[in-house]
Amino acid sequence: MSRYSLKPLPHRADLFEVAVGWDAGFGTFFVIVFGPCKEGHDPELKTWEGAKxxxxPTLLHLRHLIKQYAELDPELISRLQADQRAEAGQLATTLSDFIFRLL
Known part of the structure; x- marks a missing residue:
């Protein structure tokens, strides 16, 4: 699983953090949006997509979901694509190893 922290858009002073990443176990990208910290408490969870x-399934869908909160720059898009490819490859290797041991 990867996780990257994005700075909210300048006009979104109501947000503390926007986190995005790739979850290989669920085969999905995710976005978690946190509101401001209240004294003595953790930031408020405003939205969490990609928990199922x-x-x-795609970066296009992820970009659509976060456009009201933050921007994905080209470098981060490349990193997320690499995360998706790498973890998908690791999952396939792990599954292949498991099947080989069964035989």
């Missing part, structure tokens, strides 16, 4: 398997 396959919920956000």
């Amino acid at each position: 398997p396959g919920q956000i």
Whole structure:
């Protein structure tokens, strides 16, 4: 799983953080939006998408979901694509190893 912290858009002073990443176990990208910290408490969880398997299958879908909160720059898009490819490859290797041991 990868996780990257994004700075909210300048006009979104109501937000503390926007987190995005790739969850190989669920086969989905995710976005978690946190509101401001209240004294003595953790930041408020405003939204969490990608908590179900396959919920956000593409970067295009992820970009659409976060456009009101933050921007994905080209470098981060490349990193997320690499995370998706790498972890998908690791999952396939792990599954292959498991099947080989069964035989």
